[in-house]
Amino acid sequence: MSGDPENPEHPERAAVAALADDFLSDLREWLAIPSIGVDPAHRGDVRESAQWLADALRRDGWPEVQVWDAGPALPAVYACWPAEDPEAPTVLVYGHHDVQPVDPVERWRHPPFEPTLVGEELFGRGASDDKGQVAMHLLGVKAHLAARAAANPAVTIKLFVEGEEESGSPHLVPLLDDHRADLACDLVVFTDTPLYARDAPTICTGQRGVYGAEVVFTGGTSDVHSGRAGGGVPNPATAIARLVAALHDDRGRVRLRDFYTDVVEPSAAERADYAALPFDEDVWLANSGGAQAVSGEEGWSTLARVWVRPTAEVNGIHGGYTGPGLKTIVPADASVKLSFRLVPNQRPEQVAEALREFVAAHTPPGLHAEVIPLGDGAPPYAADVAHPAVGALKDAVEAAFDQPVRFSRTGGSGPAAILHDRLGVPVVYLGATLPDDHIHAPNERVVVPLLLRGAEAAARLWRLLPERLS
Template identity: 40%
Template sequence: MKRLDQLTAFLRFPSISAQNVHASDVSDCADWLVDKLSSMGFAARKYATPLHPVVVAEGPKVPGRPTVLIYGHYDVQPVDPLDEWKSDPFEPEIRGERLYARGVSDDKGEIMAHILGVEELMAQEGGTLPLNVKFIFEGEEEVGSVNLSAFLQEHRDELACDVVVVSDTGMVAQNLPTLSYGLRGVTGVEIVVHGPEADLHSGIFGGAVSNPATVLCHLIDSCHDADGRVAVEGFYDGVAALENWERNMWGNVQGMSNADIARLVGVETLMPETGYTGTECIYARPTLEINGLGSGYQGEGSKTIIPSSAFAKITCRTVPGQDGARIQDLLEAHFRRLTPPSVKLEFRRQHVSTPYLCDPKSSFSRAAQEALEESFGVKPVLVREGGSIGSITEFKDILGVDSLLIGLCLPDARIHSPNENMPVELFNKGVEMSKCLLRRLAQVQLS
């Protein structure tokens, strides 16, 4: 079967992990993966979890050679708003040399590129592989990988490996291969300012009773100073300065100038932290962002009230040297110190994931860079990824190995949005890259 035919068959499963109505579709997609991997001669199995299945497969054993574990997630985001899609999100369609479908860039296209890379390399090598290959594909990444840690603990021996390969990160540009050696962590909180027992008439009580929405605005305004730095005491403790080689490399990355980023996201100009470029802020600086807030009347026209409460949802992207639980402590102390006695502050702690950083000069990392250069024809760019992937720190903590983050997702792939896409050429390049990568990793000498 042709490459694209196999990818489109995979993409047709509406494996939306966040919606219970699609639980059977997620399970059916896992079954499809098991059948595909089994047909290649791999020992493949679907494991049940309290939510969605995990697929694990192991190829023929090659004694004395490295073992690579290839990770991906076969679950996808919801498709809403559906009316903004130009084609059915689960009926893949090629338009203008790009393939459009939900999950094609996050993460089914990358999964299939690696599966086909292994399959084609086996065919070229007479049914064998130059190293040991295992796969692990989960169906819960888009809902926080809630069962992955326990699964890795339980199956640690089965999943033992020397390095993990993950293609769930981004590329700077289609013809510029990208290796990520770091990820930011994420720390979430929610604050609620409680005032009067119920909404009050703003004419009768205005000026005498503290308005929770006004207090919330003051609290939010206190989070940053005029230079764009987070103004929470102790927030930057432990944050290391960027290396000169990092700043030099990122300053020359194609398509990532401040003006380029502004055009990409549709704003007039960027407002990065003083002393840093937009790229440096995205890749490697800690942040505090307001993700949502609300209070009072939101309907048509006017309703003159003092709202009884106001809330804000906040996440901080953390970098190596920061601890998410400590950041939550600092935020709570900051907000409580500034909250006037006329209102009450409720502070809710949410999820925490750990930042990740590995050595881009390690033997496995160098092998990956050589494979990227061989398959794309240019030297790869080394970056840190601005987002967070919880599974990466789980692999490090539980399996004791680093991950090679080899992106195949473009900045304009529209992941998590309508009209998600991937260039067909890039998918095919990904298959070739996977074959090059396995050959290069097989040559790494184990200590």
């Protein structure tokens, strides 16, 4: 067994430490590639990013490396490193290499694609979401091999790094189906979620789903002077406002039909963990846009509201004249973009249908209503915390972070449910970033020592899994 001889109980830690410098310089190289998947002007960069990753994997010794660049999907990278023991379980690590746009670029303290290390923080677009965490797994595999002084890992490790996550993974299902044999596995390790806090590392056990749609109310063919017709014709902007106001009841519950019917509450153990996590409301508000008070569904804590309760939010509303001064019109139309965060076992299709019914019931006479789905949405996902893989993960993370860890969730959405559904295996989450990493915003950063801990946790997990999953 190699690793630091002074740390015989922590061979993975020693291995990570030995590899840390290379890890950081590699990651900075990758982060310099502006793989903004949603921007067609950056298609070439997404391709270069995939190629960089494939090259890095080959340098690391992965026996099988492919760039999947046929079909409509932006390039994804697949790699496989078989276990020594052909009977060992197979794990699939999921991540993505496309990154968010960088607007407003003038608010970045360092150029977004010139990765800059400031103390323990590495700044750059994609540092946290998600190149940093994918790189963490590359490091984890190397550390695992070094710690066990073997040419092959204890489990068969597959890596699947897509290029369209920030676009809502529109081609993920066909990609999974086209590569069903390659991707066959016993467990997915999903690496695109944060720890709860630096001083409170956690195991994420689920993400909310999402469904979005735009509702448009149209009155006539043109705005009309409110002196001429005001008071005598239906006002589409007023009607949109009434629709939005009707979306919640007085207790903050969403009034779509059957919205709560399939909602599964988290286990008692998870709820106890949420309640035990350190929570400073002022800090949370400051990191959540800066409103002056929390708000939401009656009877639930803030963490429960954003992790395990479904929502209806207005993402945008528009109608009529919004320039300077007063223009006394009744607008011809008005619209609202709504999104619903979903929790197990809500289904986007069911919410879409209930929304159509709700809009029909709230369309006043004289107006025409249109409901435009904004994508198919993403189903919610929650891991079964009693699964032995979650137990192994918890042990690995606790050992790597030198402290007990609790369960948490994240209120955002991702393709975990799709991976679970198409591959037919459990999904667990292993991430080592932070909620205040400014992902999707200027000055994205990652805390490097946390990535090293995360790599150590991954390396430990690969060691533990054969026994735990047997």
